[in-house]
Amino acid sequence: MRINCPYCGERALEEFTYRGDATVTRPDSLDAASEPAWVDYVYFRDNPAGRHREHWHHSAGCHAWLVVTRDTRTHEIVAVEFAGKGKLP
């Protein structure tokens, strides 16, 4: 598996560190009422067999945070984007 970093080009898997599901969103509020949303954000995952949007850090490269869309059944990588606002870091 190789990841095509938008900044560095295609690099080997060893250069990257995995963070996990990129689709979960952190709740804004710290109210008690938002506790279920926090539990869901921290612990529960869709875990799809198929396309998965996930965070990777180019830790042995440019240190960019990436959102990689990958098929979890074949490891085929469909898209790689910057995790920020799409600009160069």
Added chain:
Amino acid sequence: MSIERDVAAQYGVMRYSLGSLLVNAVTGNRHWKPIWREPEPKPAYDVVIVGGGGHGLATAHYLAKEHGITNVAVVEKSYIGSGNVGRNTTIVRSNYLLPGNLPFYEHSMKLWEGLEQDLNYNAMVSQRGVLNVFHSDPQRDAYARRGNAMRLHGVDAELLDREQVRALVPFVDFDNARFPIRGGLLQKRGGTVRHDAVAWGFARSADSRGVDIIQNCAAIGFRIENGRVLGVETEKGFIGAKKVALSVAGNSTRVAAMAGLRLPIESHAVQAFVTEGVKPVIDVVMTFGAGHFYVSQSDKGGLVFGGDIEGYNSYAQRGNLPVIEDVAEGGMALMPVIGRLRILRSWGGLLDMTMDGSPIIDLTPVEGLYLNAGWCYGGFKATPASGWCFAHLIANSAPHPLAAAYRLDRFARGAVIDEKGMGAQPNLH
């Protein structure tokens, strides 16, 4: 016992004994019978277990034997032994640290010790010892703490110094510059069990008690009305059930989703390796946690070894090259003799990695639907206790005391069981 004999006679299951071995040996081994039937599913059962792996079959065995529930079907999408029960590295141990885990895994160890008599089946239980090596004072403290926790729970543990480790594994690199061996934690009762035989033994025992094992019959949905499960839609049609039990670790998310459940689980892959056969070289299971490598030797002579999980979500039953390199480097650092051996095979299996690294055996929000999931990379050693506790849960609709910590709501309650202290990051457990 008489019922057991009747069922055995009806289905032609023969008990293994020295006498039966001799008789079959002198008659050319022509009279052995299949050790379980291949029935078509009945329209309905008291319990349908989804997943004919080690845990599902153990659950069926204990449901029949301990709770007298025999109107049971096990539905398996492929053949018995095709999943993780036939893909692991066969290690059994109970060297855990936390109170939620220790009594459960020790119960599993005790069940392993009596398993072959219980099943009348040779599972090649080999209590050859499990040795964890350490390399520094802080690591020694951590293993002393773990060993003390084990002994407080009545589990055997011995803290070994460097020379005691040398007596067990003289060939390891004691003076490695980065990871010199300072000692180890030994659980003598740990060891290995022939994994396929565990699946076959549990299957045979459950079948002989009347359980229907239905292979090549994937579950494709659940019939749920008014919050209560009514049965399982399968490739061989609908099977009604008063109770449905999920035991499909590796694919728990996908199967539970068919019942509308969302789980605190990511699927990951882990690899294992076996070398060509050589003469006896290592007679314990040795783990090198700092270097991400563990090894034992099979009875055929091959070194069986592995390391870390792949580290990213995966439903591919295979891994990638970086972990292969990492495991090989760990092996070379610990025991340079391994460099002369050729690897015969490597393979991968799918894991339910939970958010705290510990399993789930619990009721679900759907009435009559029970969940056994989240075994991470350690499900094999848990097989008998998992079946034992899951059968209790199914029979009584209440958790077994030994699995009382393995509740699905523990994440919301903050009562996680995090052996490694890594937080909600499955690839670090």
